[in-house]
C-alpha cells in the first residue's frame with residue numbers, strides 16, 4: 001500500500017506549501033445522490049512529491065472548518081486532476097462550499113479522445129493506458145465509518161494513484177488532435193453544469 005497521512009476535516013496548514021503544479025483528487029460519499037448522500041472522504045495525491053492525503057469529513061461539517069483544503073482546491077495555479085469531475089466538484093461545493101478552480105477531467109478528455117469505445121471508466125483508462133487491472137469492489141462500501149478498513153484505504157488511494165499518468169497521456173492526445181479548445185470550453189462550462197445539477201437541472205438541457 002502507498003504511504004499516506006490521514007486527517008480529520010482539513011489539511012494542516014504547513015502542508016499547503018508542498019503543493020506545486022498538480023494534484024490528483026477524488027471523493028467518497030455515502031452514495032450517488034449528492035444532497036442525500038454525504039461527503040465522507042477527500043483523497044489527494046500531491047503529484048510533485050507523491051505524498052497521499054486522506055481527509056475524513058465529519059457529518060454536518062461546518063465548511064469554515066476546512067479552510068486549508070479550500071485554499072488548495074480553489075488555487076488557480078495548481079491543476080486538479082479528477083475522473084468524472086462533475087460529481088466531485090458538486091459534492092465539494094455542496095458540503096464544503098469549495099469552488100474548485102483549474103480542473104482536468106480524465107473522463108471528459110477520454111470521451112473526446114477515445115471515440116472507438118463508450119467505456120470511459122477509470123478502470124478502463126488504467127487498463128488501456130497503463131496495462132494495470134484495478135479492483136473497484138470497495139466503491140460501494142460504507143465510507144462514513146469512523147475507522148476505515150485496510151481495503152477501503154487501499155481503494156481510496158488507488159483512485160488517485162494513476163490519475164496523473166492518465167492525464168499526461170490524454171492531454172498529449174488532446175493537443176495532437178487539436179481538441180484543446182473544445183476541451184477547455186467544456187471545462188469552462190463545467191461550473192455552470194455543476195450549479196445546474198445542484199439546482200435540479202441534472203439532464204442535458206440541449207437535448208430534444
Ligand code: MN
Nearest residue numbers: 026027028159
Ligand atoms: Mn473514488
